[in-house]
Amino acid sequence: MRTTFHVNQRAVSVDVSPRMTLGDCLRHELKLTGTHIACEHGVCGACTVIVDGEAVRSCLTLAVQADGTYITTIEGLSDGEALSPLQLAFRKHHALQCGFCTPGILTTLHAFLTHNPDADENAIRNVLSGNLCRCTGYVSIIAAAMEARSAYRAGAIAR
Amino acid sequence: MKLPPFDYASPTSITDAVALLAAGKGEARLLAGGQSLLPVMAFRLANPALLIDMRKIPDLQTIAVDDRGVRLGALVRWCDIANSPALKKALPLLPNAIEHVAHYAIQTRGTVGGSLGHADPAAEFPGLAVTCDAMIEIEGSAGRREMPANTLFTGPLQTSLGHDDIIVAIRFPPWPADRKWAFEEFSRRHGDFALAAIAVFYDLDDSGRIANAHVGVIAATDKPTRLPTAEAALNGQMPNSECFIAASEAAAQACNPSADIHASADYRRSLVRTLLTRALRKTLN
Ligand SMILES: Cc1cc2nc3c(=O)[nH]c(=O)nc-3n(C[C@H](O)[C@H](O)[C@H](O)COP(=O)(O)OP(=O)(O)OC[C@H]3O[C@@H](n4cnc5c(N)ncnc54)[C@H](O)[C@@H]3O)c2cc1C
Numbered sequence A: 001m002r003t004t005f006h007v008n009q010r011a012v013s014v015d016v017s018p019r020m021t022l023g024d025c026l027r028h029e030l031k032l033t034g035t036h037i038a039c040e041h042g043v044c045g046a047c048t049v050i051v052d053g054e055a056v057r058s059c060l061t062l063a064v065q066a067d068g069t070y071i072t073t074i075e076g077l078s079d080g081e082a083l084s085p086l087q088l089a090f091r092k093h094h095a096l097q098c099g100f101c102t103p104g105i106l107t108t109l110h111a112f113l114t115h116n117p118d119a120d121e122n123a124i125r126n127v128l129s130g131n132l133c134r135c136t137g138y139v140s141i142i143a144a145a146m147e148a149r150s151a152y153r154a155g156a157i158a159r
Numbered sequence B: 001m002k003l004p005p006f007d008y009a010s011p012t013s014i015t016d017a018v019a020l021l022a023a024g025k026g027e028a029r030l031l032a033g034g035q036s037l038l039p040v041m042a043f044r045l046a047n048p049a050l051l052i053d054m055r056k057i058p059d060l061q062t063i064a065v066d067d068r069g070v071r072l073g074a075l076v077r078w079c080d081i082a083n084s085p086a087l088k089k090a091l092p093l094l095p096n097a098i099e100h101v102a103h104y105a106i107q108t109r110g111t112v113g114g115s116l117g118h119a120d121p122a123a124e125f126p127g128l129a130v131t132c133d134a135m136i137e138i139e140g141s142a143g144r145r146e147m148p149a150n151t152l153f154t155g156p157l158q159t160s161l162g163h164d165d166i167i168v169a170i171r172f173p174p175w176p177a178d179r180k181w182a183f184e185e186f187s188r189r190h191g192d193f194a195l196a197a198i199a200v201f202y203d204l205d206d207s208g209r210i211a212n213a214h215v216g217v218i219a220a221t222d223k224p225t226r227l228p229t230a231e232a233a234l235n236g237q238m239p240n241s242e243c244f245i246a247a248s249e250a251a252a253q254a255c256n257p258s259a260d261i262h263a264s265a266d267y268r269r270s271l272v273r274t275l276l277t278r279a280l281r282k283t284l285n
C-alpha cells in the first residue's frame, strides 16, 4: 500500500506492506537510521518520533497510519551541522553515553518542551519514565532538559 | 518482534466499519491507538487477518459535557483527557486517575475505546468506568445499544462484545460539585500498569454522613469491580478513621488477587487495604 507523508520537511511516498511499522519504514525505506528500534512493543522509547507535533512510538504506529502526516525524526531536530538548543544542552551536561536511547529521548523532550516550556523537574521526570536509558542514570538528562527550557520559552519550534 | 502479516482498511464511517467486522467473521480487529493491539500482535498473542483502522471515522474524538454528564467518543485519547479544562470540573476523578496511564508518547495515541476493548484488569480507565456506573454506547450489525460498563468486562482481556460490535462512546453520569473523591495507585514506576489501584467517591447527606459510596478496585481482581462490602462499611457513617479502616479491611477481604511475576496475591491484597485507607483520608482534604 502507498503511504505519503512529510518527514523533516521533505515529501516522501513509499510502497509498504501494512505490517511495516513507521519505525522500520523510516529506517529501511527512507534510510533515516537515527531512529532506533529496540523492544518493538512500546516499552523502551528508543523509537519515538514526532508526528504532527506529538511524540509517538514509531514501533506502535503503522507506516500506513502515517499517511498524510508531518513527521520529525532526530535527523530533523538540528539544522545541518548546527545542533539544536536541546542537543547543545545534552552535550554540555554529558547527557548521553552509548547514545542508543538518545534519539528517542531528544524527540520526546523536544515535543514535550515545545508544548510545556515551563515544566518543572517532576514533570520532566514523569515524561522520561517512558524512555529507558541503561547508561546515564538520568541525572544528566534531567539537567540538560531543565537548562533547555529557556530556549523553548523563547520559541524553539517543533517541526 | 515484527508484526505478522495482515490486510488493512481505513473506513470513513461506523456503518462501513461494522460491515467489515461482520464480513471478517471474527478474523478482523479494530485498530484505535494501536498501543495495546500492536504489542499483542508483536507477541503473536493475536493474529488478525484484517485491521480496521478507525482514524478516518469522524465525530469519535468529541468530549461533551452537559447536564446529563460527560460523554467521551471512543477515539478520545489520554492526552485529550489530560488537556481538557471542562473535564477537570465536570469529572475531576477522571483526569486525576488518567495521569497514571502509560507514558507520554503512548498517551498521545491510546484511546478510551481501545482501553475498554482491550479490557486489561490492571488498566485504569475500565476501572473508572465501572466505579462511576458509566454506560457504553455500542454499534453492531443489529444497530445501536447501550450497556452498563460492569457488564462489558467478563474476565482478563475479555469482553461481552460481539465480533461486529464497535464501542462508539462512553457516558458518565453527572457529578455533583461537592462530591468527595480520590484515586490511589501503586506501580513500580510512573506510567507502568498498576499493581493495585483504588477509585473511591461518596456524597454527604444533610447530617454529614456518607451516602452513595462507590469503591472500585483495579489490578487486584480479574476484572475491574466495585466492592459492595467496603461501600456498606462506609454508607451511613460519619467520614472518620474508624469507618475508613473498616472499609479498607472489608475491601482487602473481598479481593482475591492472582499472583504473577509482578506481585504475590498477599502483597496485592495488602496494597488494596493500604490504598483504600490512603484514598479515603485524601477525600477529607
Ligand atoms: C508501554 C506501555 C505502557 C502502558 N501502560 C498502561 C497503563 O499504565 N495503564 C493503562 O490503562 N494502559 C496502559 N497501556 C495501554 C494503553 O493505554 C493503550 O493505549 C490502551 O489500553 C488501548 O488503547 P488503544 O487505543 O491503543 O487501543 P488498540 O491497541 O488500538 O486496541 C485495543 C483493543 O481494543 C479493540 N478496540 C479498539 N477500539 C475499539 C472500539 N472502539 N470498540 C471496540 N473495540 C475496540 C481492538 O480491536 C483491540 O482488541 C500501556 C501501553 C504500553 C505500550
Ligand code: FES
Pocket: A036, A037, A038, A039, A040, A041, A042, A043, A044, A045, A046, A047, A048, A057, A058, A059, A060
Ligand atoms: S522500540 Fe518502540 S518503544 Fe521500544
Ligand code: FES
Pocket: A095, A096, A097, A098, A099, A100, A101, A102, A132, A133, A134, A135, A136
Ligand atoms: S546513553 Fe546508553 S542507553 Fe542511554
